[in-house]
Amino acid sequence: MILERGSTTRLHRASGAVITVVPRRGWGNTVAHTGDGAESERVSDPVLIAAGAADLVVEGVGTALRRAGALLGRSDLAALAQDGREELRQRGRLALRRHARATESHMELLARRAASRGTGPGDA
Amino acid sequence: MHHTPESMRALRLVGDELADTTVETLFERGEVGRFNTLMRYFSTAGQELPEGLPDVAHEYLRATAAPPAWVDWDEMERARLFFIDNNVHVSTALAFSAMPACYVIPHVARLLSATHGLEFPSRRMAETGQFTVYLMQPDAFEAGSRFVPAVQKVRLLHASVRYHMRREGLWDEEALGTPICQEDMIGGLMIFSIQVLDALHRLGVHMSAEGAASYFYAWRVVGEMLGISPGQAPADLDEARRFSDLYMTRYMGPSEEGARLTRQLIDLYEEVVPGTLLDPVVAALIRYLVGDTCADWLQVPRSAWDTAVRTSPALLGVLESIEDRSPLGAWALDRLGHLTTHLELSSLTRGRVMQYAVPERLREEYGLGSTASRADRWVPPPPVFPS
Known part of the structure; x- marks a missing residue:
């Protein structure tokens, strides 16, 4: 991904995208280490942050696209969808358990007691 | 009064002499x-009492005109x-918890199906709803209130049910004692009082x-105004817990009438x-309020909503927190509550004023066979089981 032509800084990432940044006047410069053995130059903070965010998005999109491509080639789409549904259901169950009250209703406790004592319509 | 199983058994033989x-x-x-007219x-x-009212009714209305x-x-x-x-919340608890709680007592379910008719439970719901709304008016016990006459009429209505059940041989007096006896009246009182508070607690209402x-x-x-003998009703919530638990565990169980009444409800x-989308929520x-055992006895259908409804206390908890923290939020929710209650009641009464008339015959009067279709928060005391 190219931010601006004629730049002085290039950042290479694993995704293969190339980010080119241009230092501007008036912005505080800092030393940026890309950590991948490429050029290490003075880059302004805001640019660096923007580059980082863009990189993150690009990586995310790239991964999603690769997954989608692989997905389309699979023959077990239905099973995969079923797995997804099951995962959502499990997540829902956990979320409900987190929010729902664990205690039984008072009537339920009484009813179990009545049932265990064998009371019923004829016992009145 | 502190009741024991023995003292409660004695209450089964007593009705309401005056009425x-x-x-x-x-x-x-x-x-x-x-009289009804x-x-x-x-x-x-x-x-002023209407001219031409029978003497005995005159005396009854005078004797019962004042609260204790x-x-x-x-x-x-x-x-x-x-x-x-x-x-x-109280209306919800009355409708979704107290009514089914009445049906889970088989002899009460049998009595109710003989009186308000299997096809016509809305009449009793409307009467109960209107009764509660009258009770909670600021002037409920003052001149001009509709509540005291409603109580006087309901008390006679109960007496007439006793009269008909006995005369028509619809009640096994040897096994069950008097119809609508003192124990059942106090039991009913528990269903509409402490058990409604239990349901509010389960709904997550802050009290x-x-x-x-x-x-x-x-x-x-x-x-007491409805005919419970003075001094017999539990005096406070702890005594109420005891009476309510003893009464419910002694009698609750499945019955055909209970299941049919629940279906109608x-x-x-x-x-x-x-x-129709939200119908299964009912x-x-x-099921959420009465619990699975009672719900199964009453044959309450199961659905996917059973799980979803369990989150209602969490949702209600959010509303309650708004109410606790913001006077404006509290006002808005109060208005919404007021509107909902009146909508619920008016859809049941359909604009009628419920008259609580004394039925001359049980089945016809009740349409049996008709095709018409906060800081110091309160938590319920734990169950009290007989040892």
Whole structure:
């Protein structure tokens, strides 16, 4: 991904995208280490942050696209969808358990007691 | 009063002498029709009694015109404020928990199906709803109130049910004692008081200890006005827990009538809920409030909503927090609650004023066979089981 032509800084990432940044006047410069053995130059903070965010998005999109491509080639789409549904259901169950009250209703406790004592319509 | 299983058994033999005598005399003299007609014109406290009213009815209405002398009016005012704060929750608890709780007592279910008719439960719901709304008016016990005449009429209605059940041989007196006996009246009082508070707690409603106690107090006053012998009803929430648990565990169980009444009740509520998408919520809410065992006894259908409804306390908890923290939010939710309660009630009464007339015959009168279709938070005391 190219931010601006004629730049002085290039950042290479694993995704293969190339980010080119241009230092501007008036912005505080800092030393940026890309950590991948490429050029290490003075880059302004805001640019660096923007580059980082863009990189993150690009990586995310790239991964999603690769997954989608692989997905389309699979023959077990239905099973995969079923797995997804099951995962959502499990997540829902956990979320409900987190929010729902664990205690039984008072009537339920009484009813179990009545049932265990064998009371019923004829016992009145 | 601190009750034991033995003292409760003794209550099964006692009815309501004053109201029973009045009704028997009205029937003996063939004055029921005239009485009912004239009583339609008697609907507010302090109003002059209609001319031509049978003497025995005159005496009854005079004797029952005032609430018990022991009433603490500050406590009654606190009860009214509690109801205003929680009206929609109380209505929900009455509708989805108290009514099914009546049906889970087989002999009560049998009595109810003989009286209000299997096809027509809306009448009792409408009467109960209107009764509660009258009770919680600021002037409930003053001249001009509709509540006191409603109590006087309901008490006679109960007496007439006793009269008919006995005469028509619909009640096994040897096994069950008197129909609508003192124990069942106090049991009913428990269902509408402490068990409604249990349901509010389960719904996640925040209640103060003072509010809960005053709500119970108001029902205790009403219980005595409805014919519970003075001094027999539990005096506070702890005694109420004991009575309620002993009563419920002794009698609760499945019955054909209970299941049929519950089906009718669910159908009725589903009619009130707009559309059909949310219909299963009705059954799910009943199941959530009464628990699986009772719900299975009453054959409440299961659905996917059973799980979803369990989150209602969490949702309600959010609304309650808004109410606790913001006066404006509290006001808005109060108005919403007020509107909901009135919508619920008016959809049941369909604009009628419920007259609580004395039925001349059980089945016809009741449409049997008709095709019409906060800081100091209160938590319920733990179960009290007999050892």
